[in-house]
Amino acid sequence: MNNFKHLFEPIRIGPVVVANRICHVPTDISSSHRDGSVSSRDIHHHEEVAKGGTGLIVVGATSPNGKTNRSTVTNLVIDDDSCIPGFARLAASMHRYGAKCAVQLQHAGRQAALPRDGKIASNDAAHSLPWSQSRDIVYAYADEKVKTVHVLTTDEVIQIVEEFGEAAWRVMQAGFDAVELHAAHGYLLSQFMSPYLNKRIDRFGGGFENRLRFPLAIVSSIRKKCGPDFPVIIRYSADEWVPGGRELAESVEVAKAFENAGVAALDLSQCIQESPGAGFDPMQYPEGWTLYASEAVKKAVKIPVINSHSLRNPEFCEQALAEGRTDMVGLARQILADPYWPLKARQGKTRAIRRCISCLTGCWQESMMAKKEIACAINPSCGNEALAIKGKAERPLRVAVVGGGPGGMEAARVATERGHQVTIFEKTAELGGAILGCCLAPGKDEKMKWYADWLRYQIADLGVEVRLRQAPTVAELRDFQLVVNATGAASYVPEVRGLKEKVVPFEEAIACPRVSCEFHPKDGRKPRKLEGTRVVVWGDHYAAVDTATYLASIGKEVLIVTDRKEFASAVEVVHMYVAWKRFRQTEAEALTSKPYKYPVTVHQGCHIEEIGEKELVLVDRDFRKKTLAYDSIVTCWTRPNIELLEQMRAAGLPVTNIGDSVAPRNLHAAVREGAAAGMSIDAEMLFNPNQALIDGLPADVLGQLTR
Ligand SMILES: Cc1cc2nc3c(=O)[nH]c(=O)nc-3n(C[C@H](O)[C@H](O)[C@H](O)COP(=O)(O)O)c2cc1C
Ligand code: SF4
CATH class of the missing domain: 3.20.20.70 (Aldolase class I)
Known part of the structure; x- marks a missing residue:
């Protein structure tokens, strides 16, 4: 052609x-x-x-x-x-x-x-x-x-x-x-x-x-x-x-x-x-x-x-x-x-x-x-x-991937390309996982969708079985010869005094309502409207940066509170260079997009001690306190979802854990670990004492282990 x-x-x-x-x-x-x-x-x-x-x-x-x-x-x-x-x-x-x-x-x-x-x-x-x-x-x-x-x-x-x-x-x-x-x-x-x-x-x-x-x-x-x-x-x-x-x-x-x-x-x-x-x-x-x-x-x-x-x-x-x-x-x-x-x-x-x-x-x-x-x-x-897909596995296996985020989809893609029969279980109504949190973040939205769509089309083109709105039980997973646990991370509210119930999970604050997206679950994703103008974004890392930039872009006055010495120090440095310029309401080089209505302020090295009706109490590293007026508060603290993983391990299921369910990190870690899992699924299905799935053992060692 x-x-x-x-x-x-x-x-x-x-x-x-x-x-x-x-x-x-x-x-x-x-x-x-x-x-x-x-x-x-x-x-x-x-x-x-x-x-x-x-x-x-x-x-x-x-x-x-x-x-x-x-x-x-x-x-x-x-x-x-x-x-x-x-x-x-x-x-x-x-x-x-x-x-x-x-x-x-x-x-x-x-x-x-x-x-x-x-x-x-x-x-x-x-x-x-x-x-x-x-x-x-x-x-x-x-x-x-x-x-x-x-x-x-x-x-x-x-x-x-x-x-x-x-x-x-x-x-x-x-x-x-x-x-x-x-x-x-x-x-x-x-x-x-x-x-x-x-x-x-x-x-x-x-x-x-x-x-x-x-x-x-x-x-x-x-x-x-x-x-x-x-x-x-x-x-x-x-x-x-x-x-x-x-x-x-x-x-x-x-x-x-x-x-x-x-x-x-x-x-x-x-x-x-x-x-x-x-x-x-x-x-x-x-x-x-x-x-x-x-x-x-x-x-x-x-x-x-x-x-x-x-x-x-x-x-x-x-x-x-x-x-x-x-x-x-x-x-x-x-x-x-x-x-x-x-x-x-x-x-x-x-x-x-x-x-x-x-x-x-x-x-x-x-x-x-x-x-x-x-x-x-x-x-x-x-x-x-070593992660280039060069051929098929010797024997096709039935593999379950729990979690349809980028790591899970990459594991499913690689394993399917290698001849395995893969089923993805995704508890929400669509594939995408943490990438979907970027749909509304200005600047990231288009490109992250490119990748999410690439994976989703690959999964569709390869004919991977996808079970949406399904969180499998340990009993259901027994039907598979291997489980890849890619359950990701989710937000939580840390220990705090006062009105904990006022805190909104970031996943709800930035849920994308664009029904024009071909993958949008028309009935499944509901963004939550935040009260008032002054919104506190509580936490760090990608979730906090994306939430803050989105909320600033829709006219909210955003106040970030992080216990870290430097906000988002683990986020890629050039992105943060541009983000900081915008927080301070200065244009980044060559970019003409409109700065936010309000500058974004960042309270570093602080923890929220108490949540009141209209005020928060912050404590810094020297135990100094200050109060902060707010209308809404969003948590971006995340931790791995490991409940199912622990149940599977207790039940003795062969399972390998990847991505943010190991520890919340970034897309690179999730995709690399997904690919590595997909590459390691072989007929032997051996785990070493570190609970890692291993492949490519020398024939004599394999013989010694299996004779
Ligand atoms: C990992 C990396 C290495 C690079 N190395 C060079 C280099 O050796 N010489 C150079 O002129 N530019 C280098 N660049 C800049 C790229 O050539 C290019 O100008 C820049 O990445 C923007 O173009 P792109 O969007 O096509 O990547 C590098 C960029 C990256 C990301
Ligand atoms: S790691 Fe570099 S090459 Fe790969 S997607 Fe990101 S910017 Fe592009």
Whole structure:
């Protein structure tokens, strides 16, 4: 089938013909060896992306000097000729499936993850950016250390130009089709180019020409070492979203300067590290919000322009290409969430595409920021080949999944794909579980529904038996050979004096009334109207953030009370950066949506001691008391639902527990554990002494246990 004509049209970058308009824009998967050499995980990941049909794959941030900078603790390094064989294998793994490939060369500068101290910079401001992988480890009981930066001398800048040239030559030698320079996001080249960040007084600082001197010198060095036919692509930020930073008008001039210098294509991005909202686009950012930039730049240059950020739907991308708003669509996280996006689009299987929900939990918070390898919250096999479904189980089993939330649905999906016969029991009138709590949270609603619907359609397409409005008994579950307990968590009211009955569960406060949703149980979900204007949201974590943002968006004056030192510290950091801006009634970068009617106030480190008719008594960590007037109060305290689990264990049923019924965490944990359960269901059905279901035992051990 030949769907999406424009998406699958070839394009030329310099002399290189790319088969389609889809570019996997650079994504550092931080999966290399400690010395930065190519690992089997690097090969596997990029090979899979190529298999999925992406036309141009730009391998993420690769250091031209591994000693002075690593963007993440295990990013790729190409600072020596001995790196070439590994990169040659990497290129071959992508060429095998028809992709063209490039390596992005990056000097991480002040934002390097390594070295931890003495990072290189254009000038001497030391920064603490909580959402940056350069942030030093903040130990639980100590504040972050003050860091120093090493300001480059003019001679050292020239030395780095040489290092980039050498690295590009190695990229070419390894068989890659092009090289890309990372001049975006506040890293070293970007710092030199930025009117906001570059405070140098030598020939590399000051006016437009001086600020471009460093990247242009690198382009010239690469062209000398690799020849004019080896394409150089440059990635830079079209808008920096800080006062005094580069804006679109200057970025158009930058584009012209790069084209004149022989650059073969431009890869437009957004932000510097001081404006993370625009750079990491959390869920609040709508699809296609950056297309204004490629539209403007395309008018000024003839070389191809790649544009990215929050592009998710093939229909949308096709339209953008058809209207000439960009020459190529760049997908970073989307390819992590579903590397087969191009193949599915080409074959018209768009409903099967697992669209990235921009949650940043798997690929940022719990990988790069945590100094770990790549992961994706909704694609368990991203960065973990062991969770890729490779074949059927030896013997099909009858499996019950109790709870139709994301973890339960993922367990059911994986187990069914592997040939098991699965029944989902869901006590409410629809599948979705905790995701349904996001339906009303502004910014999250659309994307969380994408994922909920993807799972619900997969369950329907696979023919999984679903028993809605059913909470099974232990006796009923005896009919199954295994039970996956995915009963999730629910709100409760902690110990408190006074009128406990006034407290509303968050599940009722944010129940979505949109009957237009095809999965809405027309008679089953009833939102509760909250009295008055001043609403206290009591609790922490995702439930409290979503409840607070929804209530603020409908004109309530929200007061959050949390016993934590910092509200929602376990929620993904860029989302909280944007959320805090909105709580304080300031616009986040590039977002135009209306701020709330009232600012949201947050009382941290406090507990509610007593609930009165119209007032609450709060106690802080120093036992100081204060009263708070309120009209309604909502609890967002959650705890696992384990009643049935305990009954099953007491009755000796084979059961494995996953997701929030282990402990309330996030979508990533639920989906990963669901997938792992689905993968572990095998004929042997063995549990180890930790109550964990185990599979893949060596044949001799299995024999010893069963003889
Ligand atoms: C895990 C991760 C790694 C990234 N690594 C790089 C990188 O190495 N180089 C780069 O220019 N941008 C990097 N980015 C930014 C992406 O290329 C992209 O600009 C951003 O994620 C927004 O686009 P998307 O919505 O398609 O993901 C990274 C983003 C993520 C989430
Ligand atoms: S973890 Fe979230 S943001 Fe990252 S790729 Fe997966 S779905 Fe997208």
